[in-house]
Amino acid sequence: MVLYHPKNTSRCETTMETKPAPAAPSGGMETAVSTVPKIRDIGTIALEALGKIDTVLAFELSVMNDHMKAMEGENALIKAENDMLKAKLVQQKEDEADIYYYLHKKLDANYEVIAQLESDIQTVKLERDAMDKAFHIKQDETQDAFAKEKKELTERIESAEDTLHALEVFRERKIVLEDTIAAMESTLAAEKDNHKKNLLARTEDQxxxxxxxxxxxxxxxxxxxxxxxxxxxxxxxxxxxxxxxxxxxxxxxxxxxxxxxxxxxxxxxxxxxxxxxxxxxxxxxxxxxxxxALAQGQxxxxxxxxxxxxxxxxxxxxxxxxxxxxxxxxxxxxxxxxxxxxxxxxxxxxxxxxxxxxxxxxxxxxxxxxxxxxxxxxxxxxxxxxxxxxxxxxxxxxxxxxxxxxxxxxxxxxxxxxxxxxxxxxxxxxxxxxxxxxxxxxxxxxxxxxxxxxxxxxxxxxxxxxxxxxxxxxxxxxxxxxxxxxxxxxxxxxxxxxxxxxxxxxxxxxxxxxxxxxx
Structure with missing residues (x-):
């Protein structure tokens, strides 16, 4: 039978199983169904007319029979399309219900997350205030300790400068003493060399x-x-x-x-x-x-x-x-x-x-x-x-x-x-x-x-x-x-x-x- 797609006007031939046609709710459908036995009677009449050689009436009846068959096919096609649209409508309603449920569930979850984040923000603010207070307290303590250490280091530097001055005086005295000792050692070495030379001269003579x-x-x-x-x-x-x-x-x-x-x-x-x-x-x-001699050819x-x-x-x-x-x-x-x-x-x-x-x-x-x-x-x-x-x-x-x-x-x-x-x-x-x-x-x-x-x-x-x-x-x-x-x-x-x-x-x-x- 021939089916019409709702969005495409092209025809496509498909084989479908013969099912009993559902009862149409409208009155037009009841009229079409009630006319089926009459069409069959007209066909019988057409056959009888053909038997009586009434050719004009037989031709008109055959034309009407073909028209009625075409109308029956269109009626079945419209019924199938109606059923398909009803099924789609039911599916769309179910999908809309699922989407509505999902969106409401997602909104509830987002509301919970927003509430949790707001509570976390409040907690972080409280912790930050506490840390600021602790930091200011620790900064004051560090500044006090630094001031004390700076004072002690200043005193130690002054003491080290005094010690350095004393060491410089000692080094100058040490240099003078070392020069004196070196002069005395050189004099002693010269005297030793002279004595050694004298002793060697005396020894060599002997x-x-x-x-x-x-x-x-x-x-x-x-x-x-x-x-x-x-x-x-x-x-x-x-x-x-x-x-x-x-x-x-x-x-x-x-x-x-x-x-x-x-x-x-x-x-x-x-x-x-x-x-x-x-x-x-x-x-x-x-x-x-x-x-x-035997095989000249070879x-x-x-x-x-x-x-x-x-x-x-x-x-x-x-x-x-x-x-x-x-x-x-x-x-x-x-x-x-x-x-x-x-x-x-x-x-x-x-x-x-x-x-x-x-x-x-x-x-x-x-x-x-x-x-x-x-x-x-x-x-x-x-x-x-x-x-x-x-x-x-x-x-x-x-x-x-x-x-x-x-x-x-x-x-x-x-x-x-x-x-x-x-x-x-x-x-x-x-x-x-x-x-x-x-x-x-x-x-x-x-x-x-x-x-x-x-x-x-x-x-x-x-x-x-x-x-x-x-x-x-x-x-x-x-x-x-x-x-x-x-x-x-x-x-x-x-x-x-x-x-x-x-x-x-x-x-x-x-x-x-x-x-x-x-x-």
């Missing part, structure tokens, strides 16, 4: 030639000892740097060894591959010559295969040459690294030789002081043990302030410390060399075998170097000490001693094959 020479040697030994101490510190710093460099070089050697082994494996693999390819090419050539294909094999062989040979070049480069780098290690070892042994010279100088100085004490009759007062002077004892800034026996103790202590330090260095180096000797010897053997260089000559030289180093170690004798004392008495700043102090066998380290004996 000393014999041997005592004067001993004093000169002591002064020279002190200066040489200071110089040797500075040089030892420099050598220690240099030795630490060399140790670090040796560690880096060992790591580099290990990396080079691994790289060389890998390159050797690759080269061996490529050589086998080239050999197999050569054999395959030779077999291909033989097969080509055998079947040349000659071009075989030629292409041979050409491809030759290209592959050339490529493999190029790769093999490149690998051999890399191997030679690695061998050269390994030789350079080994040269650096040998140079570091040579520098280390040179440093140990200089430390040997320092120990020898201390030994000569101790012997000379012992001889001097024996000549002067005080040799029994100085013990001969190296532990006569302990490290915790107080040592004066200058050796001139010490007696000859105390100087001997100090030199013995320095000799023992340097000897122990050198022994510790040698022991640590021997342990490191023992741990790394197997890897280094294997690496050297592999590199020498790769380069086809014999090692018998070098090993023989190293053995000879050990023997020469063993024969060159000479024990310091009394003649050597006498020669050193003569050099000290000539006035040279740094004597050169040709002999070496021999360490015990437990502290000796075997020299490498490339190192030269520093003796």
């Amino acid at each position: 000393l014999d030639t041997t005592t004067k020479r001993t004093m000169m040697e002591n002064d020279q030994m002190i200066s040489e000892l200071q110089y040797q101490s500075k040089e030892t510190e420099k050598l220690l710093v240099k030795y630490k740097a060399l140790e670090t460099e040796v560690v880096h070089l060992r790591l580099q050697l290990k990396v080079n060894k691994d790289t060389e082994v890998e390159m050797a494996k690759r080269t061996h693999f490529y050589q086998k591959l080239i050999k197999k390819l050569n054999e395959r090419v030779q077999s291909d050539h033989v097969a080509a010559r055998t079947h040349a 000659e071009r294909t075989k030629t292409d295969v041979n050409k491809a094999n030759e290209d592959m062989i050339a490529l493999l040979q190029t790769k093999s040459n490149g690998l051999e070049t890399q191997l030679r480069t690695l061998c050269a780098e390994l030789a350079d690294a080994r040269t650096h290690v040998d140079e570091a070892r040579a520098e280390k042994h040179a440093m140990l030789a200089q430390q040997d010279d320092t120990l020898r100088f201390l030994s000569v100085a101790i012997h000379d002081i012992t001889h001097q004490l024996a000549l002067s009759g005080h040799g029994h007062a100085a013990p001969s043990s190296l532990h006569a002077w302990q490290a915790g004892d107080v040592i004066p800034a200058k050796l001139d302030d010490l007696a000859p026996s105390d100087v001997k103790k100090v030199l013995q202590m320095l000799f023992g410390k340097l000897h122990a330090y050198q022994a510790a260095i040698v022991s640590a180096e021997s342990k490191r060399n023992t741990g790394a000797s197997r890897n280094i010897s294997t690496l050297y053997h592999h590199v020498d075998r790769t380069k086809n260089r014999p090692r018998n000559r070098r090993e023989g030289d190293g053995h000879i170097g050990h023997e020469d180093g063993g024969r060159s170690s000479v024990v310091t004798t009394a003649a050597g000490r006498l020669g050193a004392s003569v050099l000290l008495s000539t006035g040279s700043s740094r004597p050169t001693i040709k002999t070496r102090i021999v360490l015990p066998d437990a502290h000796r380290m075997s020299l490498p094959s490339a190192a030269v004996s520093p003796g």
Whole structure:
């Protein structure tokens, strides 16, 4: 059936269920309903008229029947629209009732909030009045306390100013007294110097030639000892740097060894591959010559295969040459690294030789002081043990302030410390060399075998170097000490001693094959 929208005049066709039409309240609706059976009677009459061939009447009746059907559809549509409007009206009334209820409820809540806020405002006003009163009271108390404190501080400032004036007067008097004391001390020092010079002049006149020479040697030994101490510190710093460099070089050697082994494996693999390819090419050539007469049509294909094999062989040979070049480069780098290690070892042994010279100088100085004490009759007062002077004892800034026996103790202590330090260095180096000797010897053997260089000559030289180093170690004798004392008495700043102090066998380290004996 056709429905009309109240706001839109367009028609839309919808299918609706046939329901019994509700009773219309108006009289027009009752008239329309009562006419339905009459329309049906007219239809029957129309049929009868058609049967009697009354065409005009039948046409009019059919037109009226169609008009009545249209009116019935419009009536049903108006009823449905009326019902829909009634439902909307009921819904709007319910919504208005809900909105009215919500607004009244919201107004009641707002009224309660307003009342609560007004009560809070009154409470805050009361609290603010109380806080204002408390603040004014506290401000008055603070001002009173500040006035009292200001008065006390003013009195203290006046007292401090009086004290400051008294201190300034005292400082002026103190400056005058200090100037007087300084003048008196300078006068006393000048008199002491004069007395000391007089006493030294008298003492020098009484000393014999041997005592004067001993004093000169002591002064020279002190200066040489200071110089040797500075040089030892420099050598220690240099030795630490060399140790670090040796560690880096060992790591580099290990990396080079691994790289060389890998390159050797690759080269061996490529050589086998080239050999197999050569054999395959030779077999291909033989097969080509055998079947040349039987398969002339395949000659071009075989030629292409041979050409491809030759290209592959050339490529493999190029790769093999490149690998051999890399191997030679690695061998050269390994030789350079080994040269650096040998140079570091040579520098280390040179440093140990200089430390040997320092120990020898201390030994000569101790012997000379012992001889001097024996000549002067005080040799029994100085013990001969190296532990006569302990490290915790107080040592004066200058050796001139010490007696000859105390100087001997100090030199013995320095000799023992340097000897122990050198022994510790040698022991640590021997342990490191023992741990790394197997890897280094294997690496050297592999590199020498790769380069086809014999090692018998070098090993023989190293053995000879050990023997020469063993024969060159000479024990310091009394003649050597006498020669050193003569050099000290000539006035040279740094004597050169040709002999070496021999360490015990437990502290000796075997020299490498490339190192030269520093003796």
